[in-house]
Amino acid sequence: MSTEQIAQVVDAKGLSCPMPIVKTAQAIKGLASGQLLEVLATDPGSVKDFTAWANATGNPLVEHGEEGGVFRFVLRKK
Amino acid sequence: MDDEPLNLVLFSGTEDRLQAAAVMASGAAALGRRVNIFLQYWALDAFRKERISASLGLAPEAGERGATLIAEAAKAGQQPWHATLRVAKELGEMDIQACSLSMDVLKIEEEDLDPLVDGVEGVTAFFLNAGDGHILFI
Numbered sequence: 001m002s003t004e005q006i007a008q009v010v011d012a013k014g015l016s017c018p019m020p021i022v023k024t025a026q027a028i029k030g031l032a033s034g035q036l037l038e039v040l041a042t043d044p045g046s047v048k049d050f051t052a053w054a055n056a057t058g059n060p061l062v063e064h065g066e067e068g069g070v071f072r073f074v075l076r077k078k
Numbered sequence: 079m080d081d082e083p084l085n086l087v088l089f090s091g092t093e094d095r096l097q098a099a100a101v102m103a104s105g106a107a108a109l110g111r112r113v114n115i116f117l118q119y120w121a122l123d124a125f126r127k128e129r130i131s132a133s134l135g136l137a138p139e140a141g142e143r144g145a146t147l148i149a150e151a152a153k154a155g156q157q158p159w160h161a162t163l164r165v166a167k168e169l170g171e172m173d174i175q176a177c178s179l180s181m182d183v184l185k186i187e188e189e190d191l192d193p194l195v196d197g198v199e200g201v202t203a204f205f206l207n208a209g210d211g212h213i214l215f216i
Contacts, residue, residue, distance in 0.1 A: 025108040
């Protein structure tokens, strides 16, 4: 579990594909390199999408998990 | 990462097909890919200021059950296709062009079109901008 401070949280719960990723791509633009972005989503496709997006864009996915049907992703701005 | 743009030729003007196209376009934009969209016929008609927020119907295969499910998704908060496209356009490099032939056939003037549309071009310009990127016809 990371103890670093999260710089911004994107609540994408209830949004369907591709909005969680689109909102993430928007939010990460506003962060400085090294800052952490937390995203909450309920779209079941988001697990594969976030892994793929992190790999493709070079913003590492440092944490992800699921609790009570809510997926949580923590990304580090490259 | 693929540097070639994603190129969409939109032909159909039904809400479900436009939504599918908007999803493809915004997914590519979120990955930082350039997106070129070429609007023909009924898709172009759907981008008229007067039509863009109107109910545009569904593809015939949707049937009654499909229509019910789409209505439920909208009620549950799924945003309309044009809203998805607007968000995607802010996110990345997206160029939306009207097909000049379709403009003629449908008697549409540039000022009739929603500001999402960047301009009017012919098919040759579309192919030049498409480069070696994929072209999808929807």
